[in-house]
Amino acid sequence: MGTHRVRRAVAAAALAVAVMLGAGGWAAADAQTAVTGPPPGSAAWTADTSLGLRLPDPATASAAEVAAFFAGLSPAQQDELIARHPLVAGNLDGAPVELRYRANALALAAARTEELSRAADPALTPEDHRAARTRAERYGTLLDGHRRILAFDPRGRGQIAEVYGDLAHAAHTAVIVPGSDIDLLTYDRASDPYGTPAGMARALYEATAATGTGTGTGTAVIAWAGYTTPVGLGPDAATERLAEAGAARLTALLDGLAASTRPQAPAALFCHSYGSVVCGLSRPGPAEASRLVVLGSPGMGVDSADELDPRVPVFATARNDSDWIGDVPHVRLLGLGHGADPTDPAFGARPLPATGSHGHTGYFAPGTASLAAYAALALGR
Template sequence: MSVLRTAALRSKRTIVAVGLTVAVVAGTGGWAAGSAQTAVTGPAPGAAAWRADHSLDRPLPDPAKAAPAAVARFFASLTRAQQHTLAARHPLTVGNLDGAPVPLRYEANSLALKAERRHRLAQATDPAGTLQDHRQARKAAGRCAELLAPGRRILAFDPRGRGQVAEVHGDLTRARHVAVVVPGSDIDLGSFDRARDPYGTPTGMATSLRRQMTAEAPGARTAVIAWAGYTTPVGLGPDAATGRLAEAGAPRLARFLSGLAAVGAPAPAVLCHSYGSLVCGAAAARTDRDAIADLIVFASPGIRHDSAAALHTSARVWAARDASDWIGNVPHVEFLGLGHGEDPTDPAFGARRVPAARAKGHTGYLAPGTDSLRNFAAIALGRYADVR
């Protein structure tokens, strides 16, 4: 078969597959079920005031430009009193500043959440607002109150847009084994944790994974971070079929992972669910080498790379999909920006396959009792021989 004929057949298959993609989306609710989102990028509110602060008689590290390692060195040069003063004066900046000391970020985010709760409660009684405005404000205030509950460790909080948050389960400052969970579509401040479909939420996935890691290795020092730090697609709209939001979120994830390395955390296993796998795929090449130990994509529609090698990462790349997951019916193509490319679970892709026979549906991979959960825990613990 000639090269031209082969290319023509491949192009024809791609066009047909794109047509099937459109049909699948339309048949599952249609693009009308989704809405285009404005990606939240750049530093959290308050960055201008932070840059203008000359109380230490020297410039503060630019939240948009300073490398996490430089941020870590800056805070190491301060006294405890100076650190706490900066956190109190600029809670949103310090709370989201990758490379800042972990306990200081918890402190700053607690202050930021309290301030946001007060702001939302004021909105809830503002005579100029509508009943819907009041209802939404009360709901947002309630979410802030939940994140302020004793024992919760909030590593990042950004109230812009639909809200972004990262939470640590375990003691990150002492952990020997760390994992980061990157969620897919429809996740934001309001759906970060919920009673319905708990293992489809960052909190549910992180809690279940850490519990399994503890069961597999009692006494091991572990921490799992639920990271909802990018603007996710809503519904089955064009955002879910393109990589626009993933490209916007990838620098935030890459910076976050570099920030973990800057404060001395071990290289984590990064678990990427559904659309989150696109974010991880785009972030891999942007992340410092050796900043990721393992990259696990599951329920993935593709990661916009032709192979594991194309990710240009030193991390071990793993992939999982259960037989009942509807994502397996989505054609693995990319054409004119639509679709997400090769199937990461295809042997030709080159990822290590993780069994997930007991998982159910699109969000059941970290449900208790599943082989996928046990295997993910083994990977996060570095027990690769136990993956089976």
């Protein structure tokens, strides 16, 4: 590369950081610490010999091994395990989904009780009390009997995954992978609903019902806030550090779905904003994903679709004129930026329309051409 081209690339990288620090009026935030490793309580789980069996190590067991272990247990043995270790069982990829729902209900109830206790603890500060009440209220809303919580991890800013539809029997599965500013408290909010994984998942589930069988039972959609996302548009959003950690957790989720459910095809991934970097770095194969869809993407951590598995088709949603992500330079240099623009024909993704969408978070809004296309893809069309 010539000196002039190097200088241009460095300047573009610097511009990318400047834009990410200021785009949308959001300020840079402190660096986030990625939540990694096995779920809380794993040490007690592996030390448990009450069933006379060696329990699968959450840190090393494959999803297939976990699925085989639970298949060999009686219902009473399963209930005994989730009662003693709800946080582990509820987050164990490969465990039966209905068991995970029950385990996470227990874990949420215990976490809510703990936060209510903290909210009344005179040794804590008023700020601590407010934070505890906020989390207790969130846990309470997630305990609604109609909600299917596939994963719950209170560490850090908190992680959550929720299912819309019958995941255990659905013919098709879709996973929403969100971008920045999503965590346990923000993954489902009334303002900007289609900018959250829960809002996106609800919209997609309802759209598949309208265009599919009319009941929605043929497709299950997972709102996955299962990794530590960047906060704001600071350095975390300009680098791949959090996306790399997220990619490992996404791969574990997909392996778990393959081992514990029987859809007609692996999950379709819908990756929004920084989530498209997570999806790109996970490089799913045909056993993990049937197709990969990006929207509002700053890049996928690769320079072209050729760097991904050719057996998994990649679709890029056209960027609407009011999406600020278009102001972010598509560079990847010195650890900054996320590479080529997936909407550029040279990238090699298949184009999807976005007619009717507005802003960075409007691609799942009802009535848009993008949502109609997503529903068709989720249904395997």
